[in-house]
Amino acid sequence: xxxxxxxxxxxxxxxxxxxxxxxxxxxxxxxxxxxxxxxxxxxxxxxxxxxxxxxxxxxxxxxxxxxxxxxxxxxxxxxxxxxxxxxxxxxxxxxxxxxxxxxxxxxxxxxxxxxxxxxxxxxxxxxxxxxxxxxxxxxxxxxxxxxxxxxxxxxxxxxxxx
Amino acid sequence: xxxxxxxxxxxxxxxxxxxxxxxxxxxxxxxxxxxxxxxxxxxxxxxxxxxxxxxxxxxxxxxxxxxxxxxxxxxxxxxxxxxxxxxxxxxxxxxxxxxxxxxxxxxxxxxxxxxxxxxxxxxxxxxxxxxxxxxxxxxxxxxxxxxxxxxxxxxxxxxxxxxxxxxxxxxxxxxxxxxxxxxxxxxxxxxxxxxxxxxxxxxxxxxxxxxxxxxxxxxxxxxxxxxxxxxxxxxxxxxxxxxxxxxxxxxxxxxxxxxxxxxxxxxxxxxxxxxxxxxxxxxxxxxxxxxxxxxxxxxxxxxxxxxxxxxxxxxxxxxxxxxxxxxxxxxxxxxx
Numbered sequence: 300x301x302x303x304x305x306x307x308x309x310x311x312x313x314x315x316x317x318x319x320x321x322x323x324x325x326x327x328x329x330x331x332x333x334x335x336x337x338x339x340x341x342x343x344x345x346x347x348x349x350x351x352x353x354x355x356x357x358x359x360x361x362x363x364x365x366x367x368x369x370x371x372x373x374x375x376x377x378x379x380x381x382x383x384x385x386x387x388x389x390x391x392x393x394x395x396x397x398x399x400x401x402x403x404x405x406x407x408x409x410x411x412x413x414x415x416x417x418x419x420x421x422x423x424x425x426x427x428x429x430x431x432x433x434x435x436x437x438x439x440x441x442x443x444x445x446x447x448x449x450x451x452x453x454x455x456x457x458x459x460x461x
Numbered sequence: 462x463x464x465x466x467x468x469x470x471x472x473x474x475x476x477x478x479x480x481x482x483x484x485x486x487x488x489x490x491x492x493x494x495x496x497x498x499x500x501x502x503x504x505x506x507x508x509x510x511x512x513x514x515x516x517x518x519x520x521x522x523x524x525x526x527x528x529x530x531x532x533x534x535x536x537x538x539x540x541x542x543x544x545x546x547x548x549x550x551x552x553x554x555x556x557x558x559x560x561x562x563x564x565x566x567x568x569x570x571x572x573x574x575x576x577x578x579x580x581x582x583x584x585x586x587x588x589x590x591x592x593x594x595x596x597x598x599x600x601x602x603x604x605x606x607x608x609x610x611x612x613x614x615x616x617x618x619x620x621x622x623x624x625x626x627x628x629x630x631x632x633x634x635x636x637x638x639x640x641x642x643x644x645x646x647x648x649x650x651x652x653x654x655x656x657x658x659x660x661x662x663x664x665x666x667x668x669x670x671x672x673x674x675x676x677x678x679x680x681x682x683x684x685x686x687x688x689x690x691x692x693x694x695x696x697x698x699x700x701x702x703x704x705x706x707x708x709x710x711x712x713x714x715x716x717x718x719x720x721x722x723x724x725x726x727x728x729x730x731x732x733x734x735x736x737x738x739x740x741x742x743x744x745x746x747x748x749x750x751x752x753x754x755x756x757x758x759x760x761x762x763x764x765x766x767x768x769x770x771x772x773x774x775x776x777x778x779x780x781x782x783x784x785x786x787x788x789x790x791x792x793x794x795x796x797x
Contacts, residue, residue: 376729376748413729413747435645435676435694436730436747437540438627440485440509441556441582441600444537 304351306387312360314345335408337367340379343407346459347399350392350451355458359386361396366419377412379404384419393423397433398442399455473751479516481527484509488541494548503528505551507539513553513563515570534561534572537582541630545588550613552595554583560597562613573613578605578620587640589633594618596640598628604642604652606660619660621652630679635686637708639663643677649691651717664716666701671719673699681736688720690742692731698723698744698754726752 341364345357356362362383370378381400385393397416404414416433418426432438442448489506496502501520507513513531518524537556544551551563551570560576560583580601587596595607595615604621626646633640640652640660649672651664666672675694682689687705692698700721707715729747736742742754 378729411749431645431676434730437584437629438600438645440538444556 305390305392306351309349309352309354309359309386311354311358314355314357315364317342334369334371334377335412337364337369337379340367340369340381340404340408344381344400344403344459346461347396347403348455348458349386350395350399350455356383356396356400360384361386362400378415379408379412380415380417382417382419384422388422389424393418393429394432395448395451395455397429398439398448399452401433401439402443402452403456403459477525479506479514479525479527481514481530482506482508482510482512484538487538490543490551492544492548493546494544503548505542505544507542507553509538511535511537511539511555513539513542513551528568529570531563531570531572534575535559540583541585543586543588545592546590547592550588552586552588554586554597556582558583558599560586560595562615564613574615576605576607576615576617578617579603584628585630585632587631587633589638589640590636591638594633594638596631596633596642598631598642600627602626602628602644604628604631604640604650606640606652621660621662623650623662623665624648629676632680632682634708635682635684637686639708641680641689643680643691645676647673647675647677647693647695649673649677649680649717666717671699671722673697676730678730678732679734681734681742683736683740684738688736689717690734690736692734692744692746694730696724696727696729696731698726698731698734698742700742723754 341362344362346355348355349359349361352359362381366382368380370380381404383396383400385396397418400416401414408414417430420426423429486506486508489504492503492505494500501518504516505513506516511532514527515529515531516525517528519526531553535553535555535557539553539555542551542553549564553561553563555561558577558579558581561572562574562576563570564573576597579597579599582600583597584600585598593609595609596604597607598604602622602624605617606619606621607615608618610616624642624644624646626644628642628644631640631642638654641649642652643649647668649666650662652660653663654660668674673691673693673695677691677693680689680691685705688700688702690698690700699719701717702720703717704715727744727746727748727750731744731746733745734742740755743751745751
């Protein structure tokens, strides 16, 4: 698809040890009183495949557990902020990666969780523009009606459903 | 209704949940010709399931039933819908880049016209007060003005360029042929026609004019048309005013000025705002809250009453308040 990869030689890191998840729930319970923590959110996204390379976002250190913050100031609305670090500053795949994160979390977390996705500050040339698109629900919804984009996202998400 | 008193007994009660759509409900609109002694109230809702549903309250049971499903026309999400002032036509704007016009022909809704031209997703559509003009806007950054001709014919009168990003909503002034648009470029633009029949932008309300610092999602006017309220991703609502008499006398130089900023009431994107004829401003935001504001005698705006909905609610998309003796209120929820 792309003749020259944006980042032909990514640095690959070791994967973090996995915590055993207690009796896994196939469908996230909408009204579950149990709070979801950073590690659980990280578990949902760590195995997403990078759009360009056969490595996971965790292996490329695009996403890490520390980059997921929970904001539980308000009792009725739970928010997460997910910060990801593209491998190169001019990565045109940044919006695709962000979209993959958003779609995976949309499908995995109960809808009451609000998720903000952003590029790690200072790591991307057009970070404000990327962040704005990734957090505009109407733009995301329209993008997800594009079959080519959905196919690309689903391909990246496939390894993360195991 | 006097909402000035602190702790006034203003309560919002859910009357009914309307189920039917199989995907997110993006927008809804009350038919302005209904809700009277002769005509039971009618609502149109549009969805990501590519359909539009018409709901009517039964005179007998007082419960809302789905009267029609407008399908097999739009090929993508229907983003917004709006009735013409006479209530005879319904315009629907879709991500499929078209705007469809529907007419109720003996209880059966038929698509009588399809407006094409936008390069990509159409976000909003608005009729002017006299029903002679229609406006649409799109992610293609343009606003189109269409002339309504006899026999349900629509002719493009102008393609307005100026916004530098996705245009989220268009709204005609309630009494004058002045068009307002708000955008992902953080500005609100005001458009008017000059003596030669050309439409152009007569004002751009940006950050330097005390405007919003992020995407402006919606615009709504008060009954008198001398004030408007806007809401944004910057977490604020802003109230604006203009010299209505000056506008009426055709003065093009009349500018909209910032009157008040309501901040600290929502902590996530405010997607929708509506100013009812009774003077109540309702806002809906991604923090799952709907707030109501009234203008107090002493200060500009205060007395917000917050209603947090249960965990079922998500992403308030449209807030439309109908001014009847008892405020009937409807909101959109993400129906899965």
